[in-house]
Amino acid sequence: MAARNTARKRAFQILFEGDQRGVDVQTVLGDWIRHSRTDTRQPPVSEYTMQLVEGYAKYAKRIDELISQYAVSWTLDRMPVVDRNILRLGAYELIWVDETPDAVVLDEAVQLAKEFSTDESPAFVNGLLGRFKELKSSLRRDDA
Numbered sequence: 001m002a003a004r005n006t007a008r009k010r011a012f013q014i015l016f017e018g019d020q021r022g023v024d025v026q027t028v029l030g031d032w033i034r035h036s037r038t039d040t041r042q043p044p045v046s047e048y049t050m051q052l053v054e055g056y057a058k059y060a061k062r063i064d065e066l067i068s069q070y071a072v073s074w075t076l077d078r079m080p081v082v083d084r085n086i087l088r089l090g091a092y093e094l095i096w097v098d099e100t101p102d103a104v105v106l107d108e109a110v111q112l113a114k115e116f117s118t119d120e121s122p123a124f125v126n127g128l129l130g131r132f133k134e135l136k137s138s139l140r141r142d143d144a
């Protein structure tokens with residue numbers, strides 16, 4: 001599933017860019033889509049990337065509440081930007097995307113942490129998302 005892996009990586013990059021710029025992720029997604037249509041050197045934004053970003057945007061407030069509640073000794077603002085956005089993406093896909101196996105979500109999030117963050121980040125991401133996996137049914141609310 002290399003296409004899904006690439007889609008997740010791009011969705012993470014969009015979330016990260018929005019966080020860094022202080023811009024809504026849907027605005028960044030629109031920029032990426034427009035840019036890919038006007039510059040042939042830019043790869044197109046896949047349907048799954050769009051689904052992940054839009055899904056995260058729908059539940060962003062709830063996802064940040066969950067991360068804040070369960071990240072022991074870490075406030076959302078103090079958390080490394082990379083880790084925060086990997087967790088946001090992973091939490092959305094784990095809790096609200098039933099088609100993706102939980103183990104895949106955790107593995108992909110850990111891989112993103114290995115590629116883009118610190119040596120401690122993969123364990124942190126795995127631990128927090130693993131907790132969300134255990135509590136999944138009680139965490140899922142559809143009120144965005």
